[in-house]
Amino acid sequence: MITVPAQPFPHSFDPAHVALLCIDFQRDFVEPGGFGESLGNDVSRLRTAVGPTRAVLAAFRERGWPVIHTREGHRPDLTDLFPAKRDRGNPSLRIGEEGPMGRLLVRGSKGHDIVPELAPLPGEVVVDKPGKGSFYATDLETVLRARSITSLVVTGVTTEVCVQSTVREANDRGFEALILSDCTGSYFPEFHESALAMFAAQGAIVGWVATSTDLLGAIDSSPVPAKDM
Template structure:
């Protein structure tokens, strides 16, 4: 099948075109999701994010089986913090800051254990991994080139957190002309009210930024696609 539909998507059914769709998995990193990590050090309940792992693992498996490329992102910085502006480094009053020693190495520093993706969702050989210094996946990264090279027009967006990196990326993608569906049980926030409002904002006013749908409906649509060649660009 050249395309399928997520019939239960909000605000309208969503088209999933074969060969032009990618699954974007945003920042499912140990620093954010593991007990004892950076996220928990800020006073957050990491179980709010960990609830995303199981449905997202099933969605990733369905994408791989359907030939839909999976692109992973990791938020983090160079060891010398030269790509981390003071406006980000000094924002707020956390117990620890980016670059400080943490439970899993220096916090949000590329190459450290905590910077990498949780084991349950680890990329496989050939899948793209994008290291990003900002909230959005397009800023100061090669994501645009990766998508253009593969002919991608449609993104299934997942990851954490809903109101920060997911929202920023969807807004960036919308401005660049990509059609986005945010998979509602495959994105997570430390704050339930942010999760609810964040999803509502995306699909409001006829889909001002995109669409939303639970993963079961998305998986059903993926299974109807004719498998197409996966994205071969490897950024691991």
């Protein structure tokens, strides 16, 4: 077992049953010209999560621990896009319309891609989802159970929307979640802090919260498995 200093108390996980979940690190949310910016947000605020997540991603890859990426987006014909989602707010562009990186939040467009710094490697699972939660209308639960995963280390954007939706879904399905505060981010700093507080409230009612430094320090003592010759 590996024990990580965390809030509200240390969190332990079995490295044989853990996976890293990288939620929606897509150009559409993190880079200028995408869906996030069309809503009037300062997308640079999400960039702070990329570097720490890259370090955690490297540690998982070095040890051969599973990594799962998610992407929010819709079919090119938009048959999986509810009007209730499409028509919210007053963005400069709506989902499916043409932007600087192609059609916003549409699978196959440049904006739908994960940022290069965190791009999936061959063999890493990529889950395409039409909603905010990573379990809704996807096979994520099947993938996790097929690999006997019981614990998730969670990174991604945004903290109070797709990350929070996913962690609550995971909790209801019996998975334990360690959310990394510096590997998650929001366009609204106060929402980020509030979401983290809600995760750990009432004795980790939704999950545990730690930093990437906490996690990496804890797993540094875990031996790297020998590679097959």
